[in-house]
Amino acid sequence: MTAEQDGVRIRRATPEDCEFLVELLTHEGVDPYLAVVRPRGRERVLAEIERSHTEPEEFGRFVIEVDADGSWRAAGAMGFEIANRRSRIANLGGLAVHPDFRGRRLADTAARLLQRHLLDDLGYHRLQLEIYGFNERAIRHAERAGFVREGVRRKAYRRGDTWVDGVLFGLVREDLEDGRAS
Numbered sequence: 617m618t619a620e621q622d623g624v625r626i627r628r629a630t631p632e633d634c635e636f637l638v639e640l641l642t643h644e645g646v647d648p649y650l651a652v653v654r655p656r657g658r659e660r661v662l663a664e665i666e667r668s669h670t671e672p673e674e675f676g677r678f679v680i681e682v683d684a685d686g687s688w689r690a691a692g693a694m695g696f697e698i699a700n701r702r703s704r705i706a707n708l709g710g711l712a713v714h715p716d717f718r719g720r721r722l723a724d725t726a727a728r729l730l731q732r733h734l735l736d737d738l739g740y741h742r743l744q745l746e747i748y749g750f751n752e753r754a755i756r757h758a759e760r761a762g763f764v765r766e767g768v769r770r771k772a773y774r775r776g777d778t779w780v781d782g783v784l785f786g787l788v789r790e791d792l793e794d795g796r797a798s
């Protein structure tokens with residue numbers, strides 16, 4: 617699967633992307649913002665890439681690329697996992713843009729591409745994600761990308777020696793059909 621818009625594309629990660637993904641996920645500008653339990657090491661990242669190919673409708677690991685004078689350069693990552701089969705809900709997660717590529721709002725375009733793929737191609741009805749309360753940049757991104765803020769899990773997660781909120785966002789098919797988030 618590959619989808620492209622405005623010089624940004626997303627495609628399923630392959631084993632050749634493993635080195636880039638490990639470097640990205642362990643970068644000091646990325647690591648503190650992702651869930652502590654998210655895989656960052658080579659073996660587990662490779663296992664995720666494999667699952668993304670063996671269970672493509674239920675699990676996905678994608679590389680975000682930018683058009684750099686005619687060739688595509690890896691700039692970030694994102695993913696999803698099925699949360700509820702009957703109600704066709706997917707959890708989104710693992711979004712990161714490498715600090716060298718920040719500030720161009722690549723994540724907004726990439727999020728729109730992934731939303732379309734999940735709703736139109738894979739038939740999901742609801743997409744949901746959760747962002748640490750202190751991650752204001754990601755919260756602004758989610759709002760720009762059309763996700764609707766649905767609530768807060770107060771002091772839900774322990775980071776170091778403090779408890780931090782999880783801010784919940786969701787997008788349902790009807791949001792795009794109504795044109796509110798298109």
Ligand SMILES: CC(C)(COP(=O)(O)OP(=O)(O)OC[C@H]1O[C@@H](n2cnc3c(N)ncnc32)[C@H](O)[C@@H]1OP(=O)(O)O)[C@@H](O)C(=O)NCCC(=O)NCCS
Nearest residue numbers: 646649711712713718719720721722723724747753754756
């Ligand atoms: C969230 C994230 C994916 C957004 O990346 P992005 O598409 O580059 O987002 P933006 O282009 O909006 O850049 C982020 C902000 O930095 C500003 N900025 C501008 N130039 C910048 C630069 N060179 N470097 C960093 N930030 C810059 C932007 O203006 C923007 O500010 P705003 O939110 O007030 O508009 C990215 O910040 C990231 O990878 N963060 C770490 C991981 C993370 O938080 N993931 C989400 C977990 S839920």
